[in-house]
Amino acid sequence: MATTTSAEHTRRDFLYIATGAVGAIGAAAALVPLVAQMNPDASTIAAGAPIEVDLGPIQEGQVIKVFWRGKPIFINHRTKKQIEDAQSVDVARLPDPQPDSARVKPKREQWQVLIGICTHLGCIPLAHQGAYNGYFCPCHGSVYDTSGRIRSGPAPTNLPLPPYEFVSDTRIRIG
Amino acid sequence: MSGHPTYQPQNAFMKWMEARLPIAGLIYSSFVVYPTPRNLNYWWTFGGILTFLLATQIVTGIVLAMHYTPHVDHAFNSVEHIMRDVNYGWMLRYIHANGASMFFLAGYIHMLRGMYYGSYKEPREVLWILGVILLLLMIVTGFMGYVLPWGQMSFWAATVITNLFSALPIVGEPIVTWLWGGYSIGNPTLNRFYSLHYLLPFVIVGVVVLHVWALHVVGQNNPDGIEPRQASDTATFTPYATIKDGFFLAVFLVLFAYFVFYAPNYLGHPDNYIPANPAVTPTHIVPEWYYLPFYAILRAVPDKLGGVALLGASVVILAFLPWLDRSKVRSARYRPRYRFFFWLFVATCVGLGWLGSKPAEGVYVFAARILTIYYFAHFLVVLPLLGRYEKTLPVPGSITEAVLKRASAAAVVAIMLAGLIGFSSPSVAAEADTPPKQKWSFAGPFGKFDRGQIQRGFRVYREVCQTCHGLSQVSFRNLAEPGGPEFTRAQAAAVAAEYQVAAEPDDQGEVKDRPGRLSDRFPAPYKNENQARARFNGVPPDLSLIVKARGYERGFPWFVVDLFTQYQEHGADYLVALLTGYSDAPAGVTAPPGTFYNKYFPGHFLAMSPPLTEGRITTNGKPVYDDDTPATVNQMARDLTAFLMWTAEPHLEARKRIGLQVMLFLVVFAGLLYFTKKKVWKSLGAHG
Ligand code: FES
Numbered sequence: 001m002a003t004t005t006s007a008e009h010t011r012r013d014f015l016y017i018a019t020g021a022v023g024a025i026g027a028a029a030a031l032v033p034l035v036a037q038m039n040p041d042a043s044t045i046a047a048g049a050p051i052e053v054d055l056g057p058i059q060e061g062q063v064i065k066v067f068w069r070g071k072p073i074f075i076n077h078r079t080k081k082q083i084e085d086a087q088s089v090d091v092a093r094l095p096d097p098q099p100d101s102a103r104v105k106p107k108r109e110q111w112q113v114l115i116g117i118c119t120h121l122g123c124i125p126l127a128h129q130g131a132y133n134g135y136f137c138p139c140h141g142s143v144y145d146t147s148g149r150i151r152s153g154p155a156p157t158n159l160p161l162p163p164y165e166f167v168s169d170t171r172i173r174i175g
Numbered sequence: 176m177s178g179h180p181t182y183q184p185q186n187a188f189m190k191w192m193e194a195r196l197p198i199a200g201l202i203y204s205s206f207v208v209y210p211t212p213r214n215l216n217y218w219w220t221f222g223g224i225l226t227f228l229l230a231t232q233i234v235t236g237i238v239l240a241m242h243y244t245p246h247v248d249h250a251f252n253s254v255e256h257i258m259r260d261v262n263y264g265w266m267l268r269y270i271h272a273n274g275a276s277m278f279f280l281a282g283y284i285h286m287l288r289g290m291y292y293g294s295y296k297e298p299r300e301v302l303w304i305l306g307v308i309l310l311l312l313m314i315v316t317g318f319m320g321y322v323l324p325w326g327q328m329s330f331w332a333a334t335v336i337t338n339l340f341s342a343l344p345i346v347g348e349p350i351v352t353w354l355w356g357g358y359s360i361g362n363p364t365l366n367r368f369y370s371l372h373y374l375l376p377f378v379i380v381g382v383v384v385l386h387v388w389a390l391h392v393v394g395q396n397n398p399d400g401i402e403p404r405q406a407s408d409t410a411t412f413t414p415y416a417t418i419k420d421g422f423f424l425a426v427f428l429v430l431f432a433y434f435v436f437y438a439p440n441y442l443g444h445p446d447n448y449i450p451a452n453p454a455v456t457p458t459h460i461v462p463e464w465y466y467l468p469f470y471a472i473l474r475a476v477p478d479k480l481g482g483v484a485l486l487g488a489s490v491v492i493l494a495f496l497p498w499l500d501r502s503k504v505r506s507a508r509y510r511p512r513y514r515f516f517f518w519l520f521v522a523t524c525v526g527l528g529w530l531g532s533k534p535a536e537g538v539y540v541f542a543a544r545i546l547t548i549y550y551f552a553h554f555l556v557v558l559p560l561l562g563r564y565e566k567t568l569p570v571p572g573s574i575t576e577a578v579l580k581r582a583s584a585a586a587v588v589a590i591m592l593a594g595l596i597g598f599s600s601p602s603v604a605a606e607a608d609t610p611p612k613q614k615w616s617f618a619g620p621f622g623k624f625d626r627g628q629i630q631r632g633f634r635v636y637r638e639v640c641q642t643c644h645g646l647s648q649v650s651f652r653n654l655a656e657p658g659g660p661e662f663t664r665a666q667a668a669a670v671a672a673e674y675q676v677a678a679e680p681d682d683q684g685e686v687k688d689r690p691g692r693l694s695d696r697f698p699a700p701y702k703n704e705n706q707a708r709a710r711f712n713g714v715p716p717d718l719s720l721i722v723k724a725r726g727y728e729r730g731f732p733w734f735v736v737d738l739f740t741q742y743q744e745h746g747a748d749y750l751v752a753l754l755t756g757y758s759d760a761p762a763g764v765t766a767p768p769g770t771f772y773n774k775y776f777p778g779h780f781l782a783m784s785p786p787l788t789e790g791r792i793t794t795n796g797k798p799v800y801d802d803d804t805p806a807t808v809n810q811m812a813r814d815l816t817a818f819l820m821w822t823a824e825p826h827l828e829a830r831k832r833i834g835l836q837v838m839l840f841l842v843v844f845a846g847l848l849y850f851t852k853k854k855v856w857k858s859l860g861a862h863g
Contacts, residue, residue, distance in 0.1 A: 012854055015847070015850055015851055016851060016854075019844075019847040019850075019851045022840075022844050022847055023844065025840075026844060029840075032263075033262070033263030033266055033267060034234065034238060036262040036263055037238055037241070037242075037261055037263055037264060037267060038241070039262055041242075041256070041260040041264070042260040042261075042262075042652075042656075043256065043260040043650070043694070044260075046650065046652045046693060047694050049692065049693065049694055057682065
């Protein structure tokens, strides 16, 4: 008699656990669309496709801004002096050590392309300002040099570089 | 009932908490040990189902609000954006739209259950009145939600319903202007409806809390309509009622999911896939099915103010039910005469609903008048008289006694249920011929597009239709996405490059054209409607949604049958019929200048010349497609229609695939809950 009861018990417990487990799976599955809907939608992803920029009209010493995926991209046509300044820094003493050569494409040192978003909390730095005549962020005073490297202020890292390549001498594709 | 065990906090934290905010104790006493009559049948599970549906509507509604744009220029397109681009957007919107119908279905069943078993009688009058207030709030919320997609039906529903207030003497016109925020329905109207549609569900939640509170004060009624007297008359809320509610909720969800995944537009109107146009009223405007009985009452009265007054009275009279029904016996089980009149009342409501979907003319109006009179007579004459003269049956002494000899009304109620959900309404005026039914690969629960067919259809669109008709909702990238024609990305990019789209302003501020990219949409064939009128002698409709925006009336009983056979291709069949239905006008009929006779077109004369002719599609000089399929007129019509079915419902394949998974899951889950419920109730020592 005792065995029947315990067998009965086991069967009942199994039923309860199975029902609870299936219910939990269903609830979890129902969360998928509710969470996924907040990710970028198909049109946003499609609009984030690469863009091409013509460098021809940019004068030496001029910085232009273009937008890619809603982010401002700075394209700086650097002067000889700016390039020299950027290359002659003692890299080891920088907060985020990186030689200038790692921040431009080889033999295209005059073109500095970077994402113009301060690595502190996301403000847009001003070009040709600050102690190094590079970029200066007005929000909390981060100072970047002509290579976009952080030199002083609260920002932790250098201005990031977008993925890009030269399709010709005067054209780049960002993205 | 009182005297059930109170919550005893076990650990120190819960003790500390309980002394400050006794929320655990409240939940324990309200939803765990709360005694429910043990003889409750499944009609009592609809309260729980309604709570679940309210939560579902709020959650999906909040999500939709994240993607919707309440502006007359963007509302329609933002809804299409949800349907096409937002991750699972189509599913969330179909759940929300069909959820409204499910909400009303469950609400009506809940109310009729209360009427059948006399749940409104002393001491539950306030509980009942709160329910009537909830119905009113649901009606208003549902109406405002229906306006938001800003389709033709949205716009004209808003017009007609707000104009109800113009029937009021003196204050009528100012009230209507105030509701609109302008001299006609416009952007201010849409914005405020959006705001209120977001607000009202939370008001509903508040009233639901009062409703549940009142319920817990007076206790639940039950099928025998007698108060529990002894402990054996009741079962605790948890686990007995919870598991029973859970099981039947799962069953109800099967029905809900069936609509969402297999017949998502069955309860809607094709016209609402046409963007709102203040210059054109659809030929046949009808409200959603759940308003049809009220709509029939409105139209039955030949007087403007009278119609509006009766419409309002038909809802408000429900609040007086506790005082109109004088019988001392609650449940219809022990009231044989009342039982008959109850079903007569249900039949009246269903009948009014059917008449509400019919044109307001001839015999329909006459029938609606008879039924309207009966609707009110039920409350004002039948119930008071029954209370006085009806011979009731002996009521059992206790619930326990009654449980042993229970009656079953289930079969009859099932018929009522089928009647309630069976409502749909016509779209295209009926005078035209009925389009023949076609066989489609995308029909049915396992339907999939025939890739070759929609690729061919795309060719027909490009070579025949696109000079006049746009495809504004479709992006070039869609051509390469799964579930569509599935061109390669390179092919789709090549197609895009053949089109010229407006470029971003250049350095000089000039806007020039550039070749299309994958992320662009198909450019419009005309700049604006005036240009279209000048060029084409009319505005050729955009074809993106045309298959969902067209249909034809199936009539009774076919619209019920279609639900079960999943025949949802009315629009596609109509389109093929239209494209192949040109002929010479019958003898004695002359087509007005600039129009062509077509036997399937409502009104028969349309401005579009026969678009498909043999030889429109050729490959190497032969009238065949690239894949050697002969390009006959019928073939072209079918291919084009299949392509346009895809442009109208790009996630059709995903919908049916996920639908199958959901249905299988629900059936398994409901089965498990059923056996769990049986096990649990067995411990009570009687059937339940
Ligand atoms: S955001 Fe630039 S310094 Fe804080």
